[in-house]
Each structure stands twice: as structure tokens, then as C-alpha cells.
Amino acid sequence: MSQTVDRALSILPLLAEGPADLGQVADRLGVHKSTALRLLRTLHEHGLVYRQSDQRYRLGARLIALAQEAMENLDIREIAHPHLVRLNEQCGHTVHLAVYEEDEVLYIDKVESRYPVRMYSRIGKPVAITVAAVAKLLLADLPEAERRSRADKLDYPLYTARSTPNAPAFLKELERVREQGWATDLGGHEESINCVAAPIRGADGRVVAAMSVSAPNVVVTADELLTLLPLVRRTADTISGEYSGKTPVKEVTP
Amino acid sequence: MSQTVDRALSILPLLAEGPADLGQVADRLGVHKSTALRLLRTLHEHGLVYRQSDQRYRLGARLIALAQEAMENLDIREIAHPHLVRLNEQCGHTVHLAVYEEDEVLYIDKVESRYPVRMYSRIGKPVAITVAAVAKLLLADLPEAERRSRADKLDYPLYTARSTPNAPAFLKELERVREQGWATDLGGHEESINCVAAPIRGADGRVVAAMSVSAPNVVVTADELLTLLPLVRRTADTISGEYSGKTPVKEVTP
């Protein structure tokens, strides 16, 4: 809608790939160097972009701080956190909390496994949307039409032999997840890692977040992990209750 | 430099305080509602801003993901992380890694204490710059003039009775820290929490980051914590060595 701002903001994902100098930025934006310079300067003033000693630009610290604040006023996170910790204390595995927003599913909280062998993941990292158990729950709750159109637009990378291969398979899986009210990812992302997940719902019954317990095969088998399902669901329901009682800020679907 | 972008970016910190509706944003920017709307739309397209069901705007998930990427290509972090973990395994306390950038000091990595009583902090959160041990190290390394001018511009909140009270005291402390090559914070931020910190240096000897070990009084006394100093310094030196050997990307001082 606003060309100048649009260009300026396009610089951010570009720099997220790694530092770049003025020329590179100008080229990739398709604008004159002087224009790029002024945009970068403005971003710099706001601390979103930082200049290294070699004159190249990279993303700035302010961005990290902003993101931090962004997460801190997500109500779900505040409410869910203690419950995630408790669940972790009970089962010892990695616990994740994720939300769906604008075509992305991302982790907004995490409690680390207490076993020495842990899965890799990071808060803020977008999730493998076609295979992650939490992603299935979040997408399964979208209205039919929406779900279908999203599914068609996605890529289906074959992380492993058990990854969701294509849109029809994904939609079928979503249907199943929708009916049973929980989801799993059995080696669909990393061969040796399994997850079980349950939805967190707002006052209107819509899924606002999803939580999961993940563990590698070497620690527990998929079957053993599944025995935790009731506990996970109970925790999710408790959070749902607390959440809908308190601040029913549901998110609009785009 | 660029008015439009400037205005658009000013929206972000504003929304960081909490969700706001169009009118509020327009007011605080001092522009017409239609202008604010168009700016917000552009931010929205880039996922930096999100619209809740109640029509209010808040910071978007893309921002969190961007910040994540920003952190992931901070080389120091990559290099330091395993060492921080090892240190944590040795002493059990909370370990932090912080950098200085554009008038802010912020944590870019953290390994949680293994004791039940933990201090509160979060990656990405700006640090109490006048009292934190890591902040002292990072500021102490600035050139004299720079240090003085920064010190004058700062606020000196009295978190506790032992907080740094004013600029002269701060400068004196920085001088001391500079000479001894390490720093402490003994109850200057939270009455019952102490820290010891050591600098991480690049190939040119400039301080590029600082790391600290923090623990509450109830776990170890300040004296006991100080016995960890050699270990902390050794760890920092190891990281320094590895860092300057590899990618000596030092940061320009603004």
C-alpha cells in the first residue's frame, strides 16, 4: 500500500539471510543506491538495522528486543507457561507451545527436556507446517474452504519417509485430527523424533494454540509417548479453561 | 531521513506496549487516521503487525521469526553457546551472554540455572545498563570520550541501595572494571542476586561480548560466587580465542 515503507520492510527479510552491503541491498530491491541508503538509514535510526565495522548491514538488536516484547504480551503464553513447566516436571520431555498466524505456525514457548538427548528447536522458529503435530491441530481448526486453499498452496518437503507427501494426504490427516481432537507426528520431521499434541481452545471453541510433548526414540518409543496423551490433553484443557475464563482474545483468521 | 518509513517504524515500539486500535495509533503518531491505516496495512502485509478479532493491532509473528534469524547469524552466539552450556554444567548457575549495540546491552543467550530458585531474565531483554556486570564490561571497553558521553546520558534508577547512583560513580566503576578485566554486580539490580562476569574479546582485543554467572543469595553467597571467577574468566578466554581465530567481525561503535 505504501511503496516506500514496503521497500524499507523488504530489506529486513533480506538481511535476515545474512549481512549485506549497500550495493547488494539496492540491487535486490531494484532501486538506486541512494534510495537504498536512505531507507537503511531510517531503519538504522530505529535500531532495526545495524552496521558492522566492514560497513555491511545486518539486523539490529532492537528487533530482538521488540520481538521479545511482542511475545510477552501474548496472553496465551503467560497463562500456559506454568502448566507447560508442570507437564515437563511430570514427564521430563520437551514441551512446546505454538500458534498459527498468517500462514505460519511458530513456537512461542518451550520447556527443555530433562533428558540428555534433546531435540533441536527454538522459540520463534517457524514450524514444519505439513508434519508437525501442533501445526496439524492449528490448521485442522480452520474452516473447510480456508483449509483446502492453504493446503494447496503449501510445499510438502519429504523430510523423512513418513512425511506428509501432498495436499490430499494432508487434508485427510487434518480431517482425522479434527475429529479426534489431538494429533501426532511420528517421525515425520526427524526420523527419530515423535510428538503428541493437544489443542488449546478459546471461549468460542476455536483453537488458539497447540501444545506438544516431543521425545526422541532413544528415550521413549512412540507407544510409550502415546501413553502420555491423556496427560497432555488434560493439561491443554486446563489451559483452555483458564484462558477462556480470562482474556478471550481470539485471533481473526486472515 | 525518510518520513513515511520513520512513521511506520514508530508504530512498532508503540504496539510493543500492547495492542492498539487505529485511532490510538493515529493519535500517537500525530497523523490522520487514513494515513495510519495505510501504514498499518503495509506493516501487516509484511507480517510485522497482526490484527486481532477485535480489530486492534498488535505485533506480528513474523517479527519474532525475524528476530530469531537475526540472533542465529550472530557468530559469537554460535561459538559461545557450547561453552556456556559446559560452564553451566560445572557450576549449575544461570549463565548469560550479552552484547552492546546502539546504547543498549542485551542478552543474546542464556543457560538456565539447575537450582530450583532461579533469577528472572529473558533472551532479548535489554539489560539494566548501569548495574549489570556484563553491561559494565561492555561499556568499559568504549573509548574514554564515548564512555563519558554515554554515562552522562543515562538514567540511574535505584533498583536497590547498592545500585550505581550517578554518572561519576558509574565512570569510576567502569575504570575499575577496565583495569581488572572482570566485573561484578552484587545486589545492584535485585537485592538478593549476585553476578560475576568476564569479557569476550575479538582479534583486535576489543570487547565484543560479555558473559556472566548469576545466582541468588539463597543458593550461594557473594563470596562463594566469586570463587567461580577464575572459571568464568577461563571460559570467556576460550571463547575469545575461538572467536578471534574464526570470524573476526567486530562491531563498529556508533
Place this chain on the structure above:
DNA sequence: CTGATGGGTTGCATTCTCTGCAACGCTCGT
């Protein structure tokens, strides 16, 4: 030492984008 190259930076005239306005539409609540 000199000249050339390549990057960043600045001043300026032109143009195009953004702005504010006013009218419209919509959803509440009365």
C-alpha cells in the same frame, strides 16, 4: 607517487507518492 577503481555519500530538480480531507459504510448500543 599517481592515477584509477569501487564503494559510499550528498544536492538538486523532477516526479510520483503520500497525505489529509470529506464522504461513505458498517456495526453497535440505545
Place this chain on the structure above:
DNA sequence: ACGAGCGTTGCAGAGAATGCAACCCATCAG
């Protein structure tokens, strides 16, 4: 049913952003 409050849109004018060209200042080669 009606009005108030908010978000939204079309438009014309104003002002801001753009690209150009010249400039600066390193670095490097001859």
C-alpha cells in the same frame, strides 16, 4: 430506527522520495 463511533475509500493537492550526477575517500596497481 436512529445516531454515534470507528474503519474505509477516492481524490486533488502538496510535499516527500527518487534517481541522477558529481563528489569524496579509501584501496590498490602501476
